[in-house]
Amino acid sequence: MTEQSRGRARSGRRPGDSGTRDAIRAAAREQFAEQGYDRTSMRSVALQAGVDPTLVSHFFGSKQKLFAEVMQLPFDPSAVIPRVVAGDRAGIGTRLAGFVVSVLEAPEGAARLTGLVRAAASEDAAAAVVRERITHDILGPMAAALGSDQPELRGSLVGSQVVGMVMARYVVRIEPLASLPAERVVALISPVLQHYLAEPLA
Amino acid sequence: MTEQSRGRARSGRRPGDSGTRDAIRAAAREQFAEQGYDRTSMRSVALQAGVDPTLVSHFFGSKQKLFAEVMQLPFDPSAVIPRVVAGDRAGIGTRLAGFVVSVLEAPEGAARLTGLVRAAASEDAAAAVVRERITHDILGPMAAALGSDQPELRGSLVGSQVVGMVMARYVVRIEPLASLPAERVVALISPVLQHYLAEPLA
Numbered sequence: 001m002t003e004q005s006r007g008r009a010r011s012g013r014r015p016g017d018s019g020t021r022d023a024i025r026a027a028a029r030e031q032f033a034e035q036g037y038d039r040t041s042m043r044s045v046a047l048q049a050g051v052d053p054t055l056v057s058h059f060f061g062s063k064q065k066l067f068a069e070v071m072q073l074p075f076d077p078s079a080v081i082p083r084v085v086a087g088d089r090a091g092i093g094t095r096l097a098g099f100v101v102s103v104l105e106a107p108e109g110a111a112r113l114t115g116l117v118r119a120a121a122s123e124d125a126a127a128a129v130v131r132e133r134i135t136h137d138i139l140g141p142m143a144a145a146l147g148s149d150q151p152e153l154r155g156s157l158v159g160s161q162v163v164g165m166v167m168a169r170y171v172v173r174i175e176p177l178a179s180l181p182a183e184r185v186v187a188l189i190s191p192v193l194q195h196y197l198a199e200p201l202a
Numbered sequence: 203m204t205e206q207s208r209g210r211a212r213s214g215r216r217p218g219d220s221g222t223r224d225a226i227r228a229a230a231r232e233q234f235a236e237q238g239y240d241r242t243s244m245r246s247v248a249l250q251a252g253v254d255p256t257l258v259s260h261f262f263g264s265k266q267k268l269f270a271e272v273m274q275l276p277f278d279p280s281a282v283i284p285r286v287v288a289g290d291r292a293g294i295g296t297r298l299a300g301f302v303v304s305v306l307e308a309p310e311g312a313a314r315l316t317g318l319v320r321a322a323a324s325e326d327a328a329a330a331v332v333r334e335r336i337t338h339d340i341l342g343p344m345a346a347a348l349g350s351d352q353p354e355l356r357g358s359l360v361g362s363q364v365v366g367m368v369m370a371r372y373v374v375r376i377e378p379l380a381s382l383p384a385e386r387v388v389a390l391i392s393p394v395l396q397h398y399l400a401e402p403l404a
Contacts, residue, residue, distance in 0.1 A: 036324055038240045120374050121323030122238055127374050134376060156370060156379040157390060163374075164366020168358060172322050172329050172365075174336060177358040187404035188359060192394050202389035 021059050023049040028060075029070040033115030037067060037126040068129045071116055074109040077137045085145035085197075093194025097186045100162055105182045110170060117166045134159060150201060157196040165189060223261050225251040230262075231272040235317030239269060239328040270331045273318055276311040279339045287347035287399075295396025299388045302364055307384045312372060319368045336361060352403060359398040367391060 027048035031040040042063055046053040060066040084095045103109035120130035139159065143151030168174045169185065177185070229250035233242040244265055248255040262268040286297045305311035322332035341361065345353030371379045371387065379387070 036240065038238065038324070117369070118323045121320045121369065122240070131374050131376055134374070139376070153378050153382075153390075156376045159376055160366040160370035160379065160391075161363055161394070162366070163369045164362040164364070167319070167323065167365045167369065168362035172333050172336070174333060174341070174358045174361055176355050177362065180355075184404075188355075189362075190404065191397060192363070195393060195397070202386070202392070 017059075020049075020051055020055060024051060024056055024059060024066075025070050028066050029115075032067055032071060032119055033111050037063075037119040037122045040067075042066070064125045064129060067119065067126060068133070071112070071119065071129065071133070073116075073133070073137060074103055074106075074112040077141055081138070081141045082145050085142060089198045090194075092197050093192070094186065094190040096158070096193050096197065097190040100165075101182050101186045101189075104166065104170060113166055114170050117163055117171065146197065148198075153201065154196050157201075158193055161189060161192055161196065219261075222251075222253055222257060226253060226258055226261060226268075227272050230268050231314075231317075234269055234273060234321055235313045239265075239321040239324045244268070266327045266331060269321065269328060270335070273314070273321065273331065273335070275318075275335070275339060276305055276308075276314040279343055283340070283343045284347050287344060291400050292396075294399050295394070296388070296392040298360070298395050298399065299392040302367075303384050303388045303391075306368065306372060315368055316372050319365055319373065348399065350400075355403065356398055359403075360395055363391060363394055363398065 024045060028040070028045045031045055031048065035044075040063070042056045043053050045066070046056045049056075056066065060069060080099060084099050085092060087095070104113060116130055116133075119126040121127070139152060139155035142155040142158070146154060148154070165177075165185070169177045169180075180188075226247060230242070230247045233247055233250065237246075242265070244258045245255050247268070248258045251258075258268065262271060282301060286301050287294060289297070306315060318332055318335075321328040323329075341354060341357035344357040344360070348356060350356070367379075367387070370376045371382075382390075
């Protein structure tokens with residue numbers, strides 16, 4: 001993050017930097033989500049943002065750092081996770097399934113999450129970013145909120161079912177899963193998330 | 203498949219075609235699995251196979267058809283699925299989990315399945331091939347073998363958990379899931395596969 005922090009530190013002194021960085025972020029977000037990690041380059045992002053390619057390196061350092069910067073989750077985990085995990089244990093699977101599916105049914109949320117999953121699948125450098133994001137931003141707070149036995153394992157099992165649902169319904173679009181109403185999907189995966197989060201594990 | 207069938211029909215008349223096709227298949231299989239669908243081209247496959255690029259088009263028609271040809275499952279679904287699905291209902295989740303994990307723990311099986319999942323995530327053309335393969339080769343036979351209520355839905359739910367496990371443990375490598383012994387993974391996902399396959403759905 002050195003390059004990126006440096007870019008930020010300098011931006012206070014140079015009016016216009018903030019707009020440039022925003023334009024680069026917007027272009028990168030779109031290209032990573034639509035073309036995947038592989039086919040997005042510092043140069044293609046610069047071209048779309050209408051800036052010199054050297055500015056992209058200057059502000060963000062590397063493609064991997066740019067990816068980490070823009071592929072944010074479409075929600076604030078520190079606000080959402082305690083809310084979902086708190087409350088009665090018997091409803092935790094349904095609450096989490098409802099939240100995940102509501103994010104995925106919103107176009108912006110779907111684009112960001114499928115973008116993350118697509119990118120993670122495409123290249124080890126992107127997978128490393130996604131792994132760190134999931135571990136720190138989601139599994140860590142979830143484990144802390146759960147506070148039960150094996151919270152990290154429970155979180156990663158939930159992650160496997162959520163990522164699999166993203167792939168099966170939204171990326172590969174396997175039927176009949178792809179065409180089900182959202183509330184049906186919530187009902188179908190709730191018992192599984194409930195099991196992973198709150199029932200005894202093998 | 204017209205181009206491909208034409209290639210096959212001609213091969214009977216030209217000795218050496220079979221070796222050439224095998225070399226192209228081997229190179230394509232390796233590149234699709236290791237570099238993904240995007241970065242594999244007819245030209246890069248030809249280069250690695252040591253053949254003229256026009257021969258790749260001649261035998262296989264298009265990149266998508268070449269992909270469909272070589273990204274076979276690392277097992278014969280028509281033999282495996284009835285064996286896994288048959289027998290006592292109470293053990294179906296454990297049998298399927300055991301089979302899936304045993305395939306994924308073998309290097310060749312892991313390379314093929316992660317290759318399929320990576321490719322499916324990377325581009326719509328590859329996702330279409332994977333969707334058709336999963337639907338016809340796996341979900342169809344599984345639905346026929348299950349013969350219970352909503353067999354297609356059950357199959358696609360199982361698919362979501364299996365693909366998610368491939369992503370979480372073998373591609374993104376989320377901990378602690380990535381480092382667990384194989385038999386622990388079998389034990390952890392068995393109840394979920396059991397639920398999807400044999401218990402009442404919401």
